[in-house]
Amino acid sequence: MPADLALVTDSTAYLPQETLDRHGITVVPLSVAVGDTVFAEGLEISPKDVAEALRGKERVTTSRPNPETFAAAYRAAADAGAREIVSVHISGELSGTVEAARLAAGEAPVPVHVVDSRLVGMALGYGVLAAAEAIAAGREAAEAAAAATRRTGLTSGFFYVDTLEYLRRGGRIGAARALLGSALAVKPLLHLDGGRIEPLEKVRTASRAIARLEEIAVERAAELEVDVTVHHLAAEERAEPLAERLRRRIPGLRELYVGEVGAVIGAHVGPGLLAVVVSPR
Structure with a gap:
């Protein structure tokens, strides 16, 4: 540069x-705080640390x-x-x-x-x-x-979470709050819209939600020349197979990256997150 x-x-x-x-x-x-201890994201705390803290029902918060x-x-x-x-x-x-x-x-x-x-x-x-x-x-x-x-402006992000509970706790749920009443009966698909987290679809099972996430990514990519990222939190066993399927199904794929989200986003989505980013060039 x-x-x-x-x-x-x-x-x-x-x-x-x-x-x-x-x-x-x-x-x-x-910054990410676990209990009363504050850590710098990417330097002092890992996604694994946050996933374990959330599973242990510790208080996890984030700050700018x-x-x-x-x-x-x-x-x-x-x-x-x-x-x-x-x-x-x-x-x-x-x-x-x-x-x-x-x-x-x-x-x-x-x-x-x-x-x-x-x-x-x-x-x-x-x-x-x-x-x-x-x-x-x-x-x-x-x-x-x-x-x-x-x-x-061209890039789209779609994601699946096992539960809306972590988004609710962090106040980042936006209009997806409407899904809370039926949260036990559905597996929500969400997306980024206007800078906010918004509901996209409701699916009955995790396997159907992941299949639908794949379909949405393929539809969004269409015949465009695109880069794709598959994000996850403590769900590599879901992310890697999804990435391989997308590699086969997206004709204009240039680069595909699989990576775990960091501690800040992890604190708000919880373990089990699976997300796909489609970015036309």
Whole structure:
């Protein structure tokens, strides 16, 4: 990445470490508290730790980075020679992270282009990658921010959870709250819509829900040239076979990535999550 432009995201993008290193992307961590102990996502707590805490019925909460954390990242980028910064983050409907980034941007020593992806996980990650590729191609910061916005606008995220209980506890359930009354009788499929978690369909069994998740991803991909991510939390035995089926069924597939979500998203969805991100190029 050119030294005069810097790229920042947050820890909920769940980009592979080698991708972060290759593009020189700075990651600002969100926080996860288990009981009274606070950890930095991606540095001090693993998805496995969160899954075990949730199964043990421990209190798990999350919080955004404070503006000073962003300010420090922006100062460091400027000190390293950046004349502008692109900062791409989790949906403002799900977290105050983008608000903290904007507050810090107002005091930064160089211009900062803050992008609300309206997404999370690798759905956000693909927007970060679009910005990285634009910068590598010699585009200006405003163009890189626009590339991120374009890619995230095309990207869809669909997911299955074993229970809505964790989303309910975290207050992230949105309109999907309407499913709670029948939660014991259904396995909900949800999606990201307008930056929020919204209900998509109700299915009677886990196996049917996963089959339907596969169908939705295939329909969304159609004949387009797409990248796909299969996310999970403590459900690799479900994620890997789903990924292989998608590999066979999506004709325009370019890259397919299977990865566990991190501690922050894990805290809100619980063990058993299975998600598919479809991102047209």
